[in-house]
Amino acid sequence: MTKLEAKNIVKYFSHDSHKLKALGGVDLKVESGDFVCLIGPSGCGKSTFLRIVAGLEKPDEGQILFDGRPVSETGPERIMVFQEGALFPWLTVQDNVEFGLKMAGIPKEERAKISHRYLDMMQLTKFTDSYTYQLSTGMKQRVAIARALVMDPDVLLMDEPFAALDAQTRDLLLVEMQLIWEKTKKTILFVTHSVAEAAVLGTKVAVFSNRPSTIKKEVENDFPRPRVSEDESLLKFQQDLLSELRPEVKKNKQ
Numbered sequence: 001m002t003k004l005e006a007k008n009i010v011k012y013f014s015h016d017s018h019k020l021k022a023l024g025g026v027d028l029k030v031e032s033g034d035f036v037c038l039i040g041p042s043g044c045g046k047s048t049f050l051r052i053v054a055g056l057e058k059p060d061e062g063q064i065l066f067d068g069r070p071v072s073e074t075g076p077e078r079i080m081v082f083q084e085g086a087l088f089p090w091l092t093v094q095d096n097v098e099f100g101l102k103m104a105g106i107p108k109e110e111r112a113k114i115s116h117r118y119l120d121m122m123q124l125t126k127f128t129d130s131y132t133y134q135l136s137t138g139m140k141q142r143v144a145i146a147r148a149l150v151m152d153p154d155v156l157l158m159d160e161p162f163a164a165l166d167a168q169t170r171d172l173l174l175v176e177m178q179l180i181w182e183k184t185k186k187t188i189l190f191v192t193h194s195v196a197e198a199a200v201l202g203t204k205v206a207v208f209s210n211r212p213s214t215i216k217k218e219v220e221n222d223f224p225r226p227r228v229s230e231d232e233s234l235l236k237f238q239q240d241l242l243s244e245l246r247p248e249v250k251k252n253k254q
C-alpha cells in the first residue's frame with residue numbers, strides 16, 4: 001500500500017535578486033513500511049524536500065499525498081527528527097520523551113507507560129531523570145528518536161540524524177535503527193550524506209540529482225539484515241551508489 005506520494009514537487013527560493021530553483025519536480029512513491037534513504041549532492045534540496053513532506057514548508061508546485069489524501073500542513077502522522085535532536089534543555093529525558101503525549105492530553109500514568117517502552121528500546125532507562133546537557137550527543141539523538149516514536153507516527157522523517165555523531169556511536173545507532181524499524185515497521189524517510197548509512201539502513205535508496213533536483217534513480221536494497229557497512233556485498237552496493245552520485249556532485253561544483 002502506498003503510504004506517501006510526492007507528485008512533481010517544485011520549490012523556489014529567493015536569493016538576493018534572483019530565484020533559485022531548488023526542487024525541479026520530485027516524484028517519489030513510498031510504500032507502507034519502506035525505509036527510504038535520500039542521498040544527493042550537498043545543497044540539492046534533500047532537507048527542503050523532507051520539510052515539504054513534513055508540512056513545514058510549502059511547495060510552489062506539486063502535491064504530497066498521505067494515504068492517497070493531499071496534505072499541506074504538519075500532522076501527527078508525519079513526525080520529523082532533526083540532526084541536533086532539538087530537545088528541551090529544561091526538561092528531563094523522560095519529560096522530553098513525553099512532551100508530545102502531554103500536549104495531546106494523555107494522562108500521566110499512560111504517558112509513563114508509553115515513554116518507558118521507548119526509553120527501554122533506546123536503552124535510556126538509567127537516564128530518565130537526567131537533563132539533556134548531561135547526555136552525550138549520541139544519547140541526545142536516542143532521546144529525539146524516542147520522543148518521535150512515542151507519538152506512534154505512521155511516517156518518521158529523519159534529517160541527517162547521525163551527522164553529528166562520532167563513528168562508534170553512529171555504528172551503534174545504525175544497528176539500533178535497523179532493530180527499531182524491524183520492531184515497529186514504521187515508514188521512514190531518512191536524509192543522509194553517507195552512502196554507507198543509506199546502504200545499511202534503506203529498503204530503497206533514492207538518489208537526488210544536482211539542482212534543480214529530481215530523483216535521478218531509485219535503487220532497491222534487499223540485502224539481509226542485520227547489515228554492517230563493511231560487508232563485502234554492501235561495499236559493492238555503496239560503490240554503485242557513489243558512481244550515481246559522482247556526476248551530480250561534479251555538476252554541483254561547475
Ligand SMILES: Nc1ncnc2c1ncn2[C@@H]1O[C@H](COP(=O)(O)OP(=O)(O)OP(=O)(O)O)[C@@H](O)[C@H]1O
Pocket residue numbers: 013014015020022040041042043044045046047048049193
Ligand atoms: N529558507 C531558505 N531560504 C533561501 N534558500 C534556501 C532556504 N532553504 C534552503 N535554501 C537553499 O535551497 C537549496 C537546497 O537546500 P537544502 O538544505 O534543502 O539542501 P540539502 O540537499 O539538504 O543540503 P545539504 O546536503 O548540504 O544538507 C540550497 O541552495 C539552499 O541554500
